Amino acid sequence: MRFIKLLFALLAVGTYIAADAQRGEIKIIANPNVNASEISRDDLDRIFLMTKTSLPGAPHLEPVLEKAGPVCDQFLKDYMGRTNAALTTYYRSLMFSGKASVPKSFNSDSEVTAYVAKTKGAIGYVGLSANVAAVKTLKVTE
Amino acid sequence: MKSLFLIAALSAGVIAAQSTDFTVEGLPVQVHGFASQAFLASDNNNYLTMPTSSGSFAFTDFGGNISVQLTPNFRVGAQIYDRNLGALGNWHPTLDWASGDYRFKDWLGIRAGKVKTVLGLYNDTQDLESLHTWALLPQSMYPLDLRSTTIAHIGGDFYGNIGLKRLGTLSYTAWAGLIQNDSQDGIAYGDHVATQGARSEGGDLRWNTPLSGFLAGVAYTVSAARVKGVDPLGLPYLGRTAKNETAEFFAQYLHGRWRLDVEYRRAYLAELLFDVYLPPSLTQDNRSIYGSASYRISKRVEVGAYYSRFYLDWADPHGDPANHIFDKVATIRLDLMNHWDVKIEGHFMHGFADLDAFRGFYRQDNPQGFKPDTNLLVIRTGIQF
Numbered sequence: 001m002r003f004i005k006l007l008f009a010l011l012a013v014g015t016y017i018a019a020d021a022q023r024g025e026i027k028i029i030a031n032p033n034v035n036a037s038e039i040s041r042d043d044l045d046r047i048f049l050m051t052k053t054s055l056p057g058a059p060h061l062e063p064v065l066e067k068a069g070p071v072c073d074q075f076l077k078d079y080m081g082r083t084n085a086a087l088t089t090y091y092r093s094l095m096f097s098g099k100a101s102v103p104k105s106f107n108s109d110s111e112v113t114a115y116v117a118k119t120k121g122a123i124g125y126v127g128l129s130a131n132v133a134a135v136k137t138l139k140v141t142e
Numbered sequence: 143m144k145s146l147f148l149i150a151a152l153s154a155g156v157i158a159a160q161s162t163d164f165t166v167e168g169l170p171v172q173v174h175g176f177a178s179q180a181f182l183a184s185d186n187n188n189y190l191t192m193p194t195s196s197g198s199f200a201f202t203d204f205g206g207n208i209s210v211q212l213t214p215n216f217r218v219g220a221q222i223y224d225r226n227l228g229a230l231g232n233w234h235p236t237l238d239w240a241s242g243d244y245r246f247k248d249w250l251g252i253r254a255g256k257v258k259t260v261l262g263l264y265n266d267t268q269d270l271e272s273l274h275t276w277a278l279l280p281q282s283m284y285p286l287d288l289r290s291t292t293i294a295h296i297g298g299d300f301y302g303n304i305g306l307k308r309l310g311t312l313s314y315t316a317w318a319g320l321i322q323n324d325s326q327d328g329i330a331y332g333d334h335v336a337t338q339g340a341r342s343e344g345g346d347l348r349w350n351t352p353l354s355g356f357l358a359g360v361a362y363t364v365s366a367a368r369v370k371g372v373d374p375l376g377l378p379y380l381g382r383t384a385k386n387e388t389a390e391f392f393a394q395y396l397h398g399r400w401r402l403d404v405e406y407r408r409a410y411l412a413e414l415l416f417d418v419y420l421p422p423s424l425t426q427d428n429r430s431i432y433g434s435a436s437y438r439i440s441k442r443v444e445v446g447a448y449y450s451r452f453y454l455d456w457a458d459p460h461g462d463p464a465n466h467i468f469d470k471v472a473t474i475r476l477d478l479m480n481h482w483d484v485k486i487e488g489h490f491m492h493g494f495a496d497l498d499a500f501r502g503f504y505r506q507d508n509p510q511g512f513k514p515d516t517n518l519l520v521i522r523t524g525i526q527f
Contacts, residue, residue, distance in 0.1 A: 042305070046311065052303065060214040083438065085477075086401070093273050095174060096269075097239070098257065101211060104163065
């Protein structure tokens with residue numbers, strides 16, 4: 001019995017470590033004027049669902065998307081818990097019902113980084129290998 | 143012929159669908175549109191004012207919008223919508239919404255103008271074929287014939303989102319306004335009645351729970367209207383609402399490739415009638431409920447099913463086919479391209495709820511009388527950009 005409990009505990013720890021390692025495969029970036037160094041998972045989810053538009057030190061935030069691909073999939077899996085199709089449907093429902101505009105989306109890490117670098121309040125995600133010298137990288141907290 | 147033109151336009155639109163973001167004088171502008179065309183065929187009764195028993199293409203709709211972000215907190219926009227659905231719509235374009243939206247804080251914003259009404263899961267997006275798994279949304283809750291009675295109001299909304307930290311998020315909308323009369327809807331077609339616009343108020347409160355993807359909500363509306371109609375003797379009559387309340391409960395669960403929805407609505411109507419023939423008052427206690435499940439098999443394929451029940455008057459015998467419509471539905475959705483989908487859907491209906499239901503079954507379309515069962519095939523294709 002003790003062995004089984006130990007096995008489950010090891011499995012749980014292993015799963016957590018694996019998930020955490022995967023989360024490290026993308027970076028959350030923001031315009032340098034965003035006065036924050038970290039962001040909670042909950043706030044990140046709400047910003048990309050457009051139900052939260054500000055943070056302390058950032059009076060207006062603009063989510064920026066990378067179009068369908070491995071980076072987008074990883075972001076959605078790690079932080080949104082939705083498929084790309086479901087998120088696209090969500091944005092379109094807001095837009096066609098007059099509730100919001102669709103966030104800007106770009107084809108590559110470099111395009112996302114360039115837009116975030118020049119746009120006040122912009123927040124986006126890029127792959128681990130992206131050059132993020134012109135933007136701020138935010139640490140995601142639980 | 144118009145349908146054929148639209149099909150051609152749909153095809154062209156698929157090819158032409160491009161990015162629609164641009165700037166004017168430095169202001170970000172977005173232009174978007176959508177269109178759909180359907181074919182319906184049924185075995186017994188004619189449905190939705192179309193000769194569906196011999197197959198009908200008379201189901202077309204389209205719309206387009208433009209919006210401008212004037213400041214980070216202030217946005218204006220408008221959308222046009224048009225449809226021809228059998229005898230409904232008749233290509234009369236309508237201003238679907240046109241509003242200014244200012245967000246003071248996350249927890250407080252104001253929309254004013256003609257605003258899409260937030261009521262349950264899909265009231266404000268019911269026209270957008272591409273947003274749904276289904277060719278036809280559950281008609282117990284979102285009847286195509288009665289679209290205009292709930293779709294939008296001229297007035298204003300207060301809305302906001304309140305973070306509850308570990309308890310999730312609350313989203314609210316409180317609204318008041320005037321619901322415009324629609325001379326091309328099912329009430330006008332089925333009963334030759336014209337409302338003079340209904341004053342209406344309501345609210346919608348939804349809780350995004352800590353369980354990721356699980357949402358639960360309630361909504362409530364009251365409205366009052368005056369009506370003009372023609373009685374069975376051909377004499378004009380007047381009426382007014384004594385009580386018109388709608389209460390709704392809904393829940394949704396999104397998990398990976400799954401989407402589960404359930405909604406329940408009670409709509410209670412009491413009208414006073416001033417006529418030599420009709421009774422002095424009329425009451426109707428509608429009940430609607432559905433449950434649905436859909437699963438995305440791959441990027442291009444989604445399947446789903448729902449079961450929908452509508453009772454015309456809860457006080458009348460529930461088993462009477464003239465008092466209910468039960469609908470079992472199975473759908474396959476194919477996303478041929480990112481902007482173009484096709485749906486094939488089977489409806490297996492029991493009941494017709496004919497008198498004053500305005501939900502697909504009309505006596506003038508079925509002069510031979512109603513049969514209790516209707517099997518319906520719907521093939522619908524749509525684009526959006």
